[in-house]
Amino acid sequence: KSLLPESPSHYSLPYFSIRHRHPVSRHSSAMSPLRLRLLFLGAMSCWQVEYAHAFLTPSSSTRHLPSHGVNEIISTKSLLVRAAAETGGWVGGKNAAPAIMYEVDDIPILDPVPDGYKRLFLVRHGEVINPGGDRPVFYGAMDVPLSPLGEMEAIEAGSYLSKYHLQHVASSPLSRAKFGARQVLARQPLIDDEGSSANNNNDSNDIQIFEGFRELDRGAWCGLTLDEIGLDKMARFDACDETVTPGDGGESYPTLKTRVLAARDELLEMTDAGRASAVVSHLQVTRAVLSDALGMDAKEMAGLKIATASVTCVDYSGDGKEAVVRFQSFKPECGLEESKDGAN
16 A cells, blocks of 8 residues: 555556466466465556656665655656666667666566657567477477467567557568567557547558568578587577578578568658557567667677567667667566477
């Protein structure tokens, strides 16, 4: 109770969801005291920014809301500036201005899109059913299906993004990404000209398919384990030694990055200044966009951690020449099992 504002005018509960009796949930359907507490914290974590940032200091420690209301709360913008100045090493790159994270769930708090900027949310698809079964193999651009857990992860990512009014929802042409993109689009708010619920706020009633967001083609390495490919050969591949690029249409990281960034530029061109769009794609595709935003060489891509069904946020200047990473690989904690994320 001490965490609640005295007289909040409204609350925003944009993505927190409750699911029972799902085969991949680690919780039972009973509403235990612990689960009730988690539900409360989830609701707390979805307050609008004017209440949310009152909990935070630049070091992400927790404090109570002041009893006199919100008039003396430090602005989110100044907190972001201070947090960015005091944050070191959260990710390797020169263009990181991280959003503040909640103490309770590490939930990022975002300022509105800066004037003249455009925002992209980069979403990775959920867990897949590896075509090798118990023998994890590389599959790359093969069209492998999501697992039941992967579908639930994708739904939760879409629920998280329901708090943002996205202008476009883009996708890789592969089915595992298209499923996630449709979850994002289906959960977008419905708004009419007066601001009431009526018509979808997106420019399109369907997802936008971009061939350039297809996953890295592993070529002749598809269906092989890491041991079968060879640790040394994979290390050379990750270091962008193009002499070890697999045959049968396989791609190198530099080749992938070139086509992915061309697709990103096309999506940014479609997105108006002051608006946000999302793309649901893949591990290597997200790495390609994120590494460029951070000013990292393609040789460093393989070291970027991108969890299944996670969300990464990047703001771009209107001319696309400046990129600022707000957060990387945020995955809403919704009580699902940990995904299996091996060869890909």
